[in-house]
Amino acid sequence: MFLQDIDVIDVDLCVQQPEKFIAHTRASADLSAVTPYLNAMFRTAAYNHDDRSIRFTSDRVEYTIIREQVNIAKFANRTELHELLDWFKDLVNDIYDSRGEMTPMYECRKPVPVFFIYNLLPKTNCRMCGEKSCMVFAALLNKLEADIDACPPLSEPKYAENRHKLEVAFA
Amino acid sequence: MPIYLDNGATSYPKPDEVCGAMIEYMTHNGASPGRGNYARAMDADKLVYETRKALSKLLGAPRPGQIIFTCNATESINMALKGYLRPGDRVLTTGYEHNAVARPLKKLETERGIRVELIPCAPDGTLDLSAMRSLLDGGTRLVAAAHGSNVIGCITPLGEVVGTAHERGVPVLADAAQTAGAYPIDAAALQIDMLAFTGHKGLLGPTGTGGLYLREGVVLSTLKEGGTGGMSLSPFPPDDPPDRYEAGTMNVAGIAGLRAAVSYLMGVGVDAVRRHEVELTGILLDGLDSVPGLTYYGPRDTEDRLGLVSFNIEGRDPHKVSMSLDRDYGIMVRSGLHCAPSAHRLLGTAPVGAVRASLGYFSDREDVERLVRALKEISSRGE
Numbered sequence: 365m366f367l368q369d370i371d372v373i374d375v376d377l378c379v380q381q382p383e384k385f386i387a388h389t390r391a392s393a394d395l396s397a398v399t400p401y402l403n404a405m406f407r408t409a410a411y412n413h414d415d416r417s418i419r420f421t422s423d424r425v426e427y428t429i430i431r432e433q434v435n436i437a438k439f440a441n442r443t444e445l446h447e448l449l450d451w452f453k454d455l456v457n458d459i460y461d462s463r464g465e466m467t468p469m470y471e472c473r474k475p476v477p478v479f480f481i482y483n484l485l486p487k488t489n490c491r492m493c494g495e496k497s498c499m500v501f502a503a504l505l506n507k508l509e510a511d512i513d514a515c516p517p518l519s520e521p522k523y524a525e526n527r528h529k530l531e532v533a534f535a
Numbered sequence: 536m537p538i539y540l541d542n543g544a545t546s547y548p549k550p551d552e553v554c555g556a557m558i559e560y561m562t563h564n565g566a567s568p569g570r571g572n573y574a575r576a577m578d579a580d581k582l583v584y585e586t587r588k589a590l591s592k593l594l595g596a597p598r599p600g601q602i603i604f605t606c607n608a609t610e611s612i613n614m615a616l617k618g619y620l621r622p623g624d625r626v627l628t629t630g631y632e633h634n635a636v637a638r639p640l641k642k643l644e645t646e647r648g649i650r651v652e653l654i655p656c657a658p659d660g661t662l663d664l665s666a667m668r669s670l671l672d673g674g675t676r677l678v679a680a681a682h683g684s685n686v687i688g689c690i691t692p693l694g695e696v697v698g699t700a701h702e703r704g705v706p707v708l709a710d711a712a713q714t715a716g717a718y719p720i721d722a723a724a725l726q727i728d729m730l731a732f733t734g735h736k737g738l739l740g741p742t743g744t745g746g747l748y749l750r751e752g753v754v755l756s757t758l759k760e761g762g763t764g765g766m767s768l769s770p771f772p773p774d775d776p777p778d779r780y781e782a783g784t785m786n787v788a789g790i791a792g793l794r795a796a797v798s799y800l801m802g803v804g805v806d807a808v809r810r811h812e813v814e815l816t817g818i819l820l821d822g823l824d825s826v827p828g829l830t831y832y833g834p835r836d837t838e839d840r841l842g843l844v845s846f847n848i849e850g851r852d853p854h855k856v857s858m859s860l861d862r863d864y865g866i867m868v869r870s871g872l873h874c875a876p877s878a879h880r881l882l883g884t885a886p887v888g889a890v891r892a893s894l895g896y897f898s899d900r901e902d903v904e905r906l907v908r909a910l911k912e913i914s915s916r917g918e
Contacts, residue, residue: 372580374572375765383766440775441765442569443600446584 366460368392370434370449378437386437387445391456394431400468401459402429407534408508411472421509427452476533478506484526486517505534537865538902543685543713543843543893544869545735545742549796553740556795557788567784569764579787586794587777593738593797593805594711594730595721596748603747603777604785608712609635610758611731611747614780615708616643616679618755619729624676625650627667627705629691631660631684631878636710640679650674658881659834660689664699671703678705682720683713686878686891688833688840690718693725701726706753712736713841716797717812717896719805722748729753737808739800739896740793743786749776759783808896812842815894815903819844822907827914832882832889843893845873845882848914853890856913860890864909868892 369392378384396416403411406420417430425448426437434452439445459466482502493514495501504510512518512534518527539547560582568579587599596602605611616639620626626640630653643649652670655663667678678700683690697707706728711720716737722730727750734744749755757772761782765773772779800808817837823829828849834840847853857870871888872879879885892906 372577374577376572377765383769385765441600441763441773441778442580443584443587443777444775446581446588447598447600450588 365457366393366397367395367453367456370453372445372449375442375445381438384438384440385442385445386435387439389434389436389449391432391434395429395434395456396431398456398459398463399429400470401463401466403472404467404469405459407473409473411469413470413472421507424509475506475508476530478502480533481505481530484530485515486523488517490517492516505530508534537867538905539867540892540894540898540902540906541867541869542736542895542898543873543891546737546739546895546897548897549739549741549792550799552795552799553792557741557792560788560791564787566787567764568787569778570762570784582794583785583787583790586790586797589794589797589801590746591748593720593801594715594732594748595723595725597723597751600775600777601749601751603749603780604790605745605747606743606786607735607745608710608731608733609745611733611745612636612679612708612710613639614747614755614758615729615731616640616677617758618780619677619706619708619753620647620649621676622647623649623674625652625672625674626677626679627652627654627670627675627700628679629654629660629662629681630656630881631687631689631875632679632681633685633710633712634874634876635712636679636681637875637877654678654680656881658687658832658883660684660687660691660881661834662691662696664692664695667696668699668702671700671705675703675705677708679708679710681710681713683711683718683841684833684875684878685713685843686832686845686873686875686889687882688843688845690714690839690841693727697726697728706750713843716800716805716808717841718809722750726750734789734793734796737895738793738796740796741789744789744793747780755780757782803896811896812894812898813837815898815900816840816842816844818900819892819894819903819907822903823910826907826910829910829914832884842895842898843891845884845889845891847884847889848910851913853888856890856910859913860906860909863913864905866906866909868906 370389373388375387378386399416399418403409409420411418419428428435485498487498489497493501566575566579568583587602590602591599612635640651654667700707708729709727711732715732730748734740735742759782763778823831831846853870857868860866870890
């Protein structure tokens, strides 16, 4: 097995979201071998090829990886942290085992600008996405922490062209 | 060599690994999980998580975080009933519940005005599911049922009970005190909403351990509030399980033992434990059939019952029979009402009760044969 274990070094309150936690952990293997594949897999990824570090978001949890160091942010409690570590370990090992059939990605994606996104949203502040305003939703889309499907009005025929532009931008 | 046949109360002996794991934690770790950032506290965190993970695999919980630790099944049931039921709610339950279910329901009847109704059932514990269906009216908010009776030995068909309850959108709380570890359970496949279990019976763990499985989306009002190790500025408990329900430092030594016990059990396989107990129960029932004046209760088919058998000898006080088994033969069984008076009412054995011999994974044919020989002697001699 490529990645045997991940040790938790410390757990602290998350600065961005004080009701959540951040953990610093250390993997038993250098994860540089899999970060280009994680970059290809997660469209939320911010990848730096110089040190092969990566940051990506999955289910609103943020992962930052630099070699053996893995930081996980925005989880609810230590039980969830260990569930996430199990998930991440399985993911890394699956990628490592099947990397022959996968295509790595060595470039960093450019984020879609917030105002570009905002201008394509309905701008009704209907809150159906669960956020306070279309601007907040646009900012979350920019950080790839939300999905355009969370905006029901975008599925209406009159917004079909805007939706298509957003889909192309995020493709 | 004394014979222990009171596994329905608590299993004995425990696998050596259980004591070893508890001593290991007490000697070399001793830290509080969820409360420190030093390495040993992190190790304690991981120990608790690995126990949740093992239990989630054993009981069919989709995620480890759905297992909440308690100190026994009674606490789990109290947490579920008092955290879920509101004033005026109606609850369906069985006529063979342990006081762990019956007493909290009685308290809620008195204090919250809930209504409790029994699902009709035969003396061998067979539930009338069509009657249950007709009882599930709009006001019913929960079905609470033992998975297995600690007196009759009958096994509740949980799949059918859950299916019937869910037809009307009513969730089910299953009390698996007698079945967890001794009978296969897949909480997710059975779509059970809440499952209470204890660590010290079929799971072969230490006393003072137990848990409650909550299906995703089931949220309870908390039974206790206090420190959870994080989010200390908030005056309220956290929203997310399991921390929401686990205020106070947990029984980590017990959990370490429980982890070793579950690991042992998974190595053996719950199916293998069940086959062993079914085989021994068959030998026991055949033997009891040959004891003059003895009546045993519950289903005759060993596939339909747990490895525990309650019985009486005509004209004999069950308490004296159990005392004689202990003093004259070195056989430990339990007599009386077994904290389940309603089950004895169903059998017609209240208020005196019965003698109960309960088998475990470490029981063997010799134990059963010695019990039967002893009962024949007791039966043949005068009071």
